[in-house]
Amino acid sequence: MDLFELIDLMESEAKKRNAPIFLHNVKLEPWQILIATVLSARTRDEQTSKAVAKLFSKVNSIEELAEMKVDEIESLIRSVGFYRVKARRIKEIAEILRGRKFPETIEELLELPGVGRKTANIVLAYLGKPAIAVDTHVHRIANRLGLVETRKPEETEEELKKIFPIELWDRLNSAFVGFGQTLCLxxxxxxxxxxxxxxxxxxxxxxxx
Ligand code: SF4
Known part of the structure; x- marks a missing residue:
């Protein structure tokens, strides 16, 4: 199947079925994408959306987040899993990043607490850098379709980079996620x-x- 057509079809199915992809069509700053993605780990998208909306209604910059008390952050993000650990992590991230140029390479992003390859790649793709973020949906569907035969998300990322033209990389994650939330469960x-x-x-x- 033509890969452009594949992504178009996945996106249109996700849209038709109201996929709850929480970062889709939301205008956020890069630091907010980073924090939202850290909050999304092991949490349903609906719950992440609630926490993200609450947190960003109170906090307008990474500096403001760095100044907040951990228990204040906890009260705003209580709807996500592991909210206590995540509150400490996002405060640490904010303290590291305040007053600094926002990281734009995978190496810099991976140095931040609680940031793994998936999160780093989501941020990089959002910044317009060539990256494919592989989460559980992308890994599962790519294997089911037979695009890859891999066991680990890191292997899937490498294989998908060989298969998909670079122009499709930034659409791949949200297309697969929406498709996985609604059809390829x-x-x-x-x-x-x-x-x-x-x-x-x-x-x-x-x-x-
Ligand atoms: S929904 Fe079924 S047919 Fe469609 S991609 Fe997933 S496993 Fe394949």
Missing amino acids: PRNPKCEECPIRNSCKSYNSRKDF
């Missing part, structure tokens, strides 16, 4: 409604479910 994917089932290795082999 972790359990019981809605294959009979899926417009790309004829190109799907898993559907055609019936090995996966």
